Amino acid sequence: MHHGVREKDYFFSVCRQWVLPHSQMGLSFSGHWSHLKDIMKIKTKHSKGNPVSVFWVLEAADIPEDLKFEVDKKDPQHYFLTVTKQMLTTQLAQKLSWVADRMTEIKDARNAL
């Protein structure tokens, strides 16, 4: 983890202080029910009975500058929240926190979905 951002999720510089643009790396989002239900299944099984929430985000309205949703070229039901311009890892962490604050939450979606 680098400033709360998972190493596997983004394309970091060697020093890990910078995040570099990449159209096929970023936080993972389901773009279709078929993908979401599989993710939910795994999360629910590993939740130890705790509530599992689903967070929704609209593509255009709630995304800060220099972030962009890109469809996964190998799975059209899956999206990445990508970085389009080099930025400090701390800046990315702030932007992701901004997105998280604005996502709509369905609390305890285990049965709702």
Next chain:
Amino acid sequence: MITYRYPEEKQILIHYAKEFDDQITLSIIEKGEASNSSEATHLASFFWRMVDKTVVDSENNKSIAGQTNLGDWCEDIMQTLRYYFIASGFLSEWDVESDKH
């Protein structure tokens, strides 16, 4: 071919295939592909059985391939397998097995 993004994905799959003594899955992993619809179905079914076992292992704080965040790894492996099932034309087999588990 199944293309792993991280070596741990394959290591975890092999660990559980051996634990289940699942020779068909071990063969698929070694070949890097399912030979037909039946093997694809088998691999998909194996994945969900593996997920259930990772829950038990997580509860027991077991480390698999040096990893303890098995839930996260299941999500990563799921996406890797989805890539393969989509590219190989076996997505319907994946969806059918997914709905069963």
